[in-house]
Amino acid sequence: MARVVVDVMPKPEILDPQGKAVTGALGRLGFSGMAVRQGKRFEIEVDGEVTDERLEQVRQAAEMLLANTVIESFDVRVETPIEQATF
Amino acid sequence: MARVVVDVMPKPEILDPQGKAVTGALGRLGFSGMAVRQGKRFEIEVDGEVTDERLEQVRQAAEMLLANTVIESFDVRVETPIEQATF
Amino acid sequence: MAPRIGVVTFPGSLDDSDALRAVRLAGAEPVPLWHANDTLDGVSAVILPGGFSYGDYLRCGAISRFSPVMDELIKAAGAGMPVLGICNGFQILCEAHLLPGALIRNDVRTFVCKDQAMRVESVDTPWSSHFEQGQEITIVLKNGEGGYVADQGTLDRLEGEGRVVFRYLHGNPNGSYRDIAGISNERGNVVGLMPHPEHNVDPLTGPSLDGTAFFTSVLDFLTAKV
Amino acid sequence: MADTVDNALKTPDLGQPWAELGLKPDEYERIREILGRRPTSSELAMYSVMWSEHCSYKSSKVHLRKFSELSQETPIGKLLAGIGENAGVIDVGQGYAVTFKIESHNHPSYVEPYQGAATGVGGIVRDILAMGARPIGVMDPLRFGPLDAPDTARVLPGVVAGVGGYGNCLGLPNIGGEVVFDKTYLGNPLVNALCVGVLRHEDLHLAHATGAGNKVILYGAATGGDGIGGVSVLASETFDADGPAKRPSVQVGDPFMEKLLIECTLEIFQAGIVSGIQDLGGAGLSCATSELASAGDGGMHVDLDLVPLRDSTLSPEEILMSESQERMMAVVEPHNVDAFMKICEKWDVLATVVGEVTDGDRLLIDWHGETVVDVPPRTVAHEGPVYNRPYARPDWQDRVQSDTPESLARPSSGAELAQTVLAMVASPNLCDKSWVTNQYDRYVRGNSVLAQPEDAGMLRIDEETQLGVALATDCNGRFAYLDPYAGAQLALAEAYRNVAVSGARPVAISDCLNFGSPEDPSVMWQFTEAIRGLVDGCKALGTPVTGGNVSFYNQTAETAILPTPVVGVLGVIDDVTKRTPIGFATEGDEVWLLGDTRDELAGSAWAEVAHDHLGGLPPTVDLDHEQRLATTMITGAAAGLWSSAHDLADGGLTQALVESSLRRDVGVTVTLPEGVDPFVYLFSESAGRVLVSLPAGSAAQLQELAAAGQVTATRIGVVGSAGPDAVLTVEDQFSLALSEIRDAWQAPIPAALGV
């Protein structure tokens, strides 16, 4: 079983109220000079091996469902299992 | 200016209703054998250079604000600028 | 015979019974439709009601948009059938690309339930013809993701073609671009808006009766056609 | 390897972690006695959780019994189900019945405010659903630490978002609640949730498993390791070192799943294919299986291997104790199983036959082909330990009661009174709560006739006949601190009055008793006094207690919360179009005050805001008067007499005037009666009072009604003009622009939460 990650981010020209709020909150907490945009991360456990074909399927799934390409862009990549719960 | 990415995921033992719903929808759309967990991705533009100290700050910010460590784990890393809008 | 107007129930639809009631009070025949059936049951107009279909998980409307009934709806809308998307229904219509743009999280980042003032900007749709151009109305607004966004080109085109149907007044409740509360497609038969006209048809339970005209408008449209 | 019954017989002396599971030595001994051997670890898990305070009510049982001894008759008929069922059921006529209940989810909401509150709503909704009712509304009495405390900024927004996030997604209108601040709630926020549901008489379902051979079906979400932090001691006993260690104590709610569960369950009821049903809440499968079996006429056999799991590493102990949300258990006759499954399929709800009802009287649970539980179910579900905990009136009670507010400096001039009004409306407990309530959908389902900020929430039940119900929840913990007996009665009286003021007849109550540690005799005394107060109160008012909830251990170190017996009163109204709203409506309407005003300022909002003072004796309660006042309000409403009516509570007359004025920005001019002390008249919190307005010329009708009810009625003013220039005037004292009052009233919560 392998893991494919799909990152979905709001397009730069689209309002990102959550990112804006987080940026503001960080400032108030004393973390200065950080500008945040907030998107989504999907971790997909894919049955079987991640062939090019399989990856193409994930790409299609992202295009069709995981991202709304009117307002979001996405990125698909295979991830070598990182450890969960790093902290 | 550099980009730090914070990935926040529901802890594995915690119910992820969103991921569950997405998994179901993918199945109905004919994308079989994919199990999805849904988390958040924060892209942080950090002013100045990303020193160890700066990274530690981001880590603190993640712990304090970006992740709810009761139910989520997170991961901080520096990203070499990828291209926006890959697709 | 009174025109038959369908209301689709998706898993997680909440205001379907209200929409059916509003249709009935307006004098049309309400027809419940089920998302998993690939038929519109011969209705002459369809309402996609409010709610949290599929829990609003992933993105509002993103999963419902692929329900079997939607294929039929997309065809019918293309052929000119009046379609109204209310709140979650509006989100579904955008996800299905029957309407341009998208709805994102409110800029206030909380769910907002309030009696919202808005202006009727277009009476040239089957869902708004009973209003006066420029009329100020009050309609219940309740959602967490009601911020309407689209690129500048799309917004300019919507404005230019008179397709902004409703606009918020006295303060923008959710960060919608250009205070947009509702829009239509090019032909005008498909209308989506965030506020809930179906909650404004009964003096006992709603803050106004301003929702009634949505349903009598379409009833007239359908009756005239027959 | 699981610990089987065989194994338990073979290893009678194996040490077991009963203490870590919260059992007392004698409790563990009793389990051994009941079973005639040591329990298996699965049995130990079941007993420990079912005998916990939360599930067994072991400290409160002896006192709660007094509720069951009350007459089970409401003013409009018999209870169809009372205490002991998931929720009480009241016949409201026309073939309809209504069920409602309050529960607490306090501790989880402190740990994880959003999910704690969300799952609190989810839990109470399933209780109502399990009675066969469609849930039709929720309410949320909430209590937090000081508004300006940093932790309140963490807890409050999370709790509110959780209540809204879950309830809104279920499509249940939120029709009222409370938001109260006090320093004792800082480490112990109270998140109580009420749900009300409606059913036809014939749809009433009780939780019992009858009929040998009937199938036991578990349906809804798959079972995960939620909320079983505690049993990990068992897991670590039975698993290798590398076995599952991490089990979340936090449960995450899936409101979408619950919405499906509701629609699916209602369709199942409609089809008439279920003979018993139970929701899974605290203690999960342990509770559902033992309670269903115990209430039935046979035994039950369950195969744990059939339980669908979210996490395949769960041990049988953990499966039994998991508190995964959004699950239900049904008992279904074999020939109905297919139909049952079909409906579940339609709603995309996972359903699995996990066992069956058996002859005999044992609850048998298997795992991997071996028996891990073999118990008499009653001993798990109903025959838990019962404590007669010591209680004693605290030695500080006299001191507190003799520290009366008489010596506190009082405003005397008109200017000082005006300043006091502004300070009061801008205090956390009296300020505008719409930052909270605007996050709740109060319109969904289209039957909300009244909702916050009205005195009571009111829901239409039948569109044709206009039959409806009204609900209010209340508790003034400050009063309960000064005198828990009177305080509980004041809570009851206030909720009762709020319902009557809306035009509905109060018929029954549910309560949520939030207290500190029962191991502290002072707290236990407060608790027993509160129950005594409620029992006597309910006797006087003729309203049975239909059910409720006890939450103990709301305590930070030595400091307990203010005793907080929250009371929810249900009322019935034949014609909801006759309901009375709180807002002044028409210029020129006469304004009257019903009831008597005494110098009663102990525990008042004024004493808190102006002097941070809490001492003395709370206002007197006169339940006979409350009943007559209620009749006056209901009769007046039915006759269409009132333009508006608003009960007087925290903040007294001024607060009521302010709220009635601000509702629709309509001014008012008040002329104080001859000879009264303006300050006392304006700020006293004497109970049993209502502010009404009525069309000019109907005074005679009011006076007749009041005379019949022996209720004092005093004309105190006239409704003023509406609009941006509206003013609230107390003649000879002060005049304040409503806009100025509104600004002060609206500011505090948004300001404190930085939004």
Ligand SMILES: Nc1ncnc2c1ncn2[C@@H]1O[C@H](COP(=O)(O)OP(=O)(O)O)[C@@H](O)[C@H]1O
């Ligand atoms: N958490 C809450 N959720 C819903 N409604 C609330 C909440 N808190 C307060 N309210 C509503 O706000 C109004 C004012 O509350 P309160 O001052 O406690 O009323 P009263 O004193 O008349 O009981 C009531 O309608 C009440 O139901």
Ligand SMILES: [Mg+2]
């Ligand atoms: Mg109150």
